[in-house]
Amino acid sequence: MAYNFADLFEHTVDAVPDRVGLACEGEHRTLAQLEDAGNRLAHHLIANGVQPGDHVGIYGLNSIQWVEALLGVVKARAVPVNINFRYVADELRYLFDNADLVALFYDARFGHLVAEVRDELPLLKTMVRMDDGSGADDDGLGSVDLADALAANSAERDFGPRSDDDQVIIYTGGTTGMPKGVMWRSADIFFALAGGIDMITRQPVPDEFHHAQAAPGKAPMVMMNIPPLMHGAAFVGTVGQMFQGNTCVLLPKFDPYEVWRTIEREKVNTILIVGDAMGRPMIEALADMESKGEVPDLSSLFAVSSTAAIFSSTVKDQFLDRFPNLIVTDSVGATESGFNGTIIVTKGQVNRGGGPTVNPMNDTLVLDDDLKPVEPGSGVVGKMARSGNIPIGYYKDPKKTAETFVIAADGKRYAIPGDFAMVEEDGSISLMGRGSVCINTGGEKVYPEEVEQVLKGHPAVYDCLVVGVTDERWGQKVTAVVQPRDDMTVELDDLSAHAKKHLAGYKVPRVLHLVDAIQRSPSGKPDYPWAKKLAEAAG
Numbered sequence: 001m002a003y004n005f006a007d008l009f010e011h012t013v014d015a016v017p018d019r020v021g022l023a024c025e026g027e028h029r030t031l032a033q034l035e036d037a038g039n040r041l042a043h044h045l046i047a048n049g050v051q052p053g054d055h056v057g058i059y060g061l062n063s064i065q066w067v068e069a070l071l072g073v074v075k076a077r078a079v080p081v082n083i084n085f086r087y088v089a090d091e092l093r094y095l096f097d098n099a100d101l102v103a104l105f106y107d108a109r110f111g112h113l114v115a116e117v118r119d120e121l122p123l124l125k126t127m128v129r130m131d132d133g134s135g136a137d138d139d140g141l142g143s144v145d146l147a148d149a150l151a152a153n154s155a156e157r158d159f160g161p162r163s164d165d166d167q168v169i170i171y172t173g174g175t176t177g178m179p180k181g182v183m184w185r186s187a188d189i190f191f192a193l194a195g196g197i198d199m200i201t202r203q204p205v206p207d208e209f210h211h212a213q214a215a216p217g218k219a220p221m222v223m224m225n226i227p228p229l230m231h232g233a234a235f236v237g238t239v240g241q242m243f244q245g246n247t248c249v250l251l252p253k254f255d256p257y258e259v260w261r262t263i264e265r266e267k268v269n270t271i272l273i274v275g276d277a278m279g280r281p282m283i284e285a286l287a288d289m290e291s292k293g294e295v296p297d298l299s300s301l302f303a304v305s306s307t308a309a310i311f312s313s314t315v316k317d318q319f320l321d322r323f324p325n326l327i328v329t330d331s332v333g334a335t336e337s338g339f340n341g342t343i344i345v346t347k348g349q350v351n352r353g354g355g356p357t358v359n360p361m362n363d364t365l366v367l368d369d370d371l372k373p374v375e376p377g378s379g380v381v382g383k384m385a386r387s388g389n390i391p392i393g394y395y396k397d398p399k400k401t402a403e404t405f406v407i408a409a410d411g412k413r414y415a416i417p418g419d420f421a422m423v424e425e426d427g428s429i430s431l432m433g434r435g436s437v438c439i440n441t442g443g444e445k446v447y448p449e450e451v452e453q454v455l456k457g458h459p460a461v462y463d464c465l466v467v468g469v470t471d472e473r474w475g476q477k478v479t480a481v482v483q484p485r486d487d488m489t490v491e492l493d494d495l496s497a498h499a500k501k502h503l504a505g506y507k508v509p510r511v512l513h514l515v516d517a518i519q520r521s522p523s524g525k526p527d528y529p530w531a532k533k534l535a536e537a538a539g
Contacts, residue, residue: 003187003196003208004162006074008243010035011212019220021242023266024064024250031242034071036155041072041128043153044144045103048126052077055100055169059083059114060107062229062250065130065146069105070235074186075159078103079167081181082230086522089116095171095179096121098396105130105146111138162186169395170232172335173521181395182232182335188389192338193233194240196389199331199342202362215245222300224249224271226259226278228522232335233307237272254278254522256285264296271301275309276456276463277524283318303327305342309524310355310449312456313348320347330356332431336404337386337415340364341429355431355449357424363388366421366429371408377425381432381445384421385414420447437528439468441476444506448528451509454502455480458495460488463518465531469511480509481531483518490514513538 009031012019017032029037050056056073058080060066073080081099083092085107092113096104103126106114111129115138118124127143164187171179190196195211197204205211223241225248227234241248249266251258259282262268273279289296304319304326311330319328331342332355341358366374366382374382390413393401408414420432433447440446448466455464463483468476484490492512499508513535519527 002162002164002166003190004074004164004166005168005186005190005194005239006038006071006077006159006166007162008190008208008211009038009071009074009239010157011209012215012243012245015212016215016220016245019215019245020247022064022067022238022248022250024062025252026265027064029064031245034068034242035157037068037150038071038075039155039157040150040153041068041146042075042159043156044128044149045072045076045078045126047153048103050076050078050103050126053079053167054102055079055081056103056105057081057083057096057099057101058105058230059085059110060105060130060230061085061132061252062225063107063130063132063252064250065105065132066229066235067238067250069128069130069146070239074166074168075157077159077162077166079169081169082171082232082235084171084173084179084230084522085110085228087113089113091179093117093120096124098179099169099171099181102126104128106143107132107134108136108138109134111136111141111143114138115141167392168236170236170335172232173525180397180400183392183395185392188391189236189338190240191389192386193236193333195243197339197361199339211244218245221246222249222267222269223247224251224259224263224266224268226251226254226272227274227308227524228253230522231274231308233333234272256281257289260286260289260296260298263298263301267300269300270303270305273304273306273311274524275306275311276315277309277520279304279306279311279315279319280462283315283322286322298323301326303329305329305331307331307333309526310452310456311345312453314457316345316349317347320345330358332356332358332384332419332429334415334417334419336391336417337364337384338389340384340386343428355433355453357428357430360427360429361386364429366423367408367414367416371406371414373410374423376423376427379422381420381422383416383435384419384429384431385416387412387414390415437467439466439476439478441468441471441478441506442474446478446507451478451480451499451503451507454499455482455495455509457502458490458498460484460490461495462486465518465526465528466509467528467532467535469532469535477510478507479511479513479535481513481515481518481535483515511535 328345341360433449471477
């Protein structure tokens with residue numbers, strides 16, 4: 001036995017088989033039903049020649065079938081690979097080839113895109129089409145319907161032993177560049193992100209049976225995972241909840257109104273969101289619903305957790321105004337490092353840097369340019385780093401692996417994704433922003449997230465991104481790309497005056513570009529290349 005995704009899931013199935021593990025659009029699956037489907041799909045993959053260590057892609061919107069496919073892959077000891085459902089053919093061609101996929105589960109609606117690249121991928125032999133209700137037809141691909149694969153294969157759990165070393169690969173586009181596959185050992189990602197370490201006590205579980213043994217004696221928590229499963233934290237968080245015998249609720253795609261209706265219907269206790277990208281439209285949709293007489297029963301909700309993007313003070317306060325007893329947490333992490341720290345938010349709390357100030361995990365610290373720990377209260381800006389349970393590296397990219405996963409002065413190996421941070425006097429860590437998008441204006445560094453945090457406090461700003469645009473005098477000038485609120489206008493002078501109340505002069509935007517909508521990834525991450533290209537073209 002091992003700290004393996006398949007083993008951990010099976011332990012909990014054996015403990016509480018009739019517990020509801022998954023819900024989506026009113027459909028429910030018990031852990032036993034998910035076990036049955038996972039076993040059948042694993043047998044389908046094995047019968048079609050998929051070997052332990054082979055790479056299998058999952059390409060679809062959030063659904064029960066997505067999770068069943070994941071279970072089938074890990075039960076067969078193959079390596080699951082997440083696919084961004086927004087990719088066009090060229091991006092898919094790159095990812096499928098880079099990942100060396102031998103098999104693919106995909107939503108029927110995306111079959112035409114798979115068909116565009118299929119002939120260029122000689123390794124891709126096995127394809128399973130997931131019925132998504134779209135009615136899309138792709139008979140030319142020679143795929144098998146997921147329902148047929150389930151019906152034709154054994155539900156027996158008759159697999160051999162698995163290993164801590166069985167892998168999960170998470171492709172991440174980050175804020176710049178082509179997507180990169182981050183290779184995680186199953187045991188490492190369990191302890192870094194999937195419930196192996198308690199977020200509050202910072203203590204690891206004593207053994208692989210801990211969650212399963214505790215499950216029968218506690219009522220299941222109902223967690224709603226709102227981000228797309230193709231985002232690493234989302235699918236790892238989903239299986240992590242099932243390891244604990246909890247129920248995970250999914251939405252196919254983000255809809256702020258449907259979030260609240262689903263919370264009422266499924267009696268959701270806690271939700272996972274991606275900062276303002278989800279939090280702002282959600283809280284404003286709720287206000288709109290209630291103003292029109294639709295008042296959902298949200299009494300079951302007691303916690304909101306945000307990760308992976310800015311969760312501004314103004315939006316946090318709106319949640320706490322509406323739900324005074326709500327536990328709101330803000331956390332930081334990265335695909336390359338896992339969970340790095342969290343903080344419980346209080347009303348009126350202002351972020352000190354671009355991102356939150358968090359209490360770090362045991363293996364998280366900030367390293368300076370010499371790869372030495374930054375002293376608390378020194379004011380030195382370094383890079384957030386994590387040791388211990390971290391990834392192996394990037395798939396087929398030794399150069400980037402060597403740049404990101406380094407041996408520091410203390411002899412430990414660290415994951416350093418590039419997030420700038422400071423250590424406060426009390427040992428907490430204030431996140432400043434990603435180094436790859438840091439602006440250099442007149443020799444001064446400006447972290448976009450810090451400026452964005454302030455601009456979002458302006459009443460006419462709905463969303464924004466801040467980038468550096470080439471400038472002959474200063475090298476770069478701070479430029480704001482802003483999505484105004486409906487029926488409101490934003491002027492540069494007014495925005496600058498607001499910013500000067502909170503920021504040093506060199507951080508204040510010199511240029512303003514208005515857009516109908518800020519472009520973000522499905523998981524809510526900012527598309528800085530898009531914003532920079534737009535700003536550079538506009539001059």
